[in-house]
Amino acid sequence: MTTRSGSATYEGFGKDGKGHVSTQSGILSDTQYGFNSRFEEGPGTNPEELIAAAHASCFTMALSFALAKEGYADGKLETTAKVTLDKDGDGFTITRSALDLKATIAGIDPAKFEEIAAGAKANCPVSKVLNADITLTHSLNA
Known part of the structure; x- marks a missing residue:
């Protein structure tokens, strides 16, 4: 633990x-x-920005380990997460985290990559804890 x-x-x-x-x-x-x-656009950070960074980094690391497990040893993963905060009655709720992934992995089949990426999204601990609609879009440059 x-x-x-x-x-x-x-x-x-x-x-x-x-x-x-x-x-x-x-x-x-x-x-x-x-x-x-x-x-607003004031200086400093905010909880949603921190959650977005946590989600992007967690998913990217999960995908990196999943790719290594499948025998891929070299490449580059770049993930941006956009967390949406919506009004919910008198408060707010995080309703969505959208992951945008750009990957460069030599020799990978696009269908295999999609399978591995979907598994990483499902198994990412931060994805699991978010009670939000989590989407993943990606582009692959082999």
């Missing part, structure tokens, strides 16, 4: 509040977040 942690603080409340988020590794350390970075 592996456990990782992150932390957040928020001073003030609502739109006027300001927050900071940090990760156990220190990669994020007191990184700014708040209303402006979440719902």
Whole structure:
């Protein structure tokens, strides 16, 4: 079992509040977040951006391991995740995470690649935890 942690603080409340988020590794350390970075174009990060990065990195790593298991040793995977936050009554819900994958893998059959990518999406731990419509589009340059 592996456990990782992150932390957040928020001073003030609502739109006027300001927050900071940090990760156990220190990669994020007191990184700014708040209303402006979440719902406008203000500086800092936001939970949806962090979830998108987590989903993209988790799926890409899952696909990398699935490709290695099938005997592929070289290539490049580039994944972008776009997380959608929709109004839900008085609150909000993450309704979608769209993964856009560009892959360069020498010698792979496109049908085999689609099968491996679908399996990686189904087995990615972050895909499993999201209660959202998860779509995967991809292009393959062999």
